[in-house]
Amino acid sequence: MKKLLNMVLITNILAALVVFLLSKYIAFFASTSLSDFLFFVVIVIWGIAGLTWEGSNDSRNWELDPAAKKAKDMVAGHDFGADFENQKRQNYQFGLIMFIAGLPAFLGCLLLIFIF
Secondary structure (H helix, E strand, O other): OHHHHHHHHHHHHHHHHHHHHHHHHOHHHOOOOHHHHHHHHHHHHHHHHHHHHHHHHOOOOHHHOHHHHHHHHHHOOOOHHHHHHHHHHHHHHHHHHHHHHHHHHHHHHHHHHHHO
């Protein structure tokens, strides 16, 4: 649990830094309110989560890769299917962590919108 909280904290700090830097160079990200800033932080974090979840679904299998077919003889005994499933599982776990990391900024954004 402590590891998850550390990951959420670090992710939110990095995403806030990314949004801050983007606001200096791209006018679209220049926000005038804290709720807009938090919304952009959510977009960054959940964008990464979406890429990892969707990326694992569209990944190519080793059996379909022509380069892997040629190199299969060089790595005899290696289980490519298990590697592919492990990669999909890790992508899903990372995407779930990124989704959870975006929740505090999302809730803060909603609170600021509905309170003020």
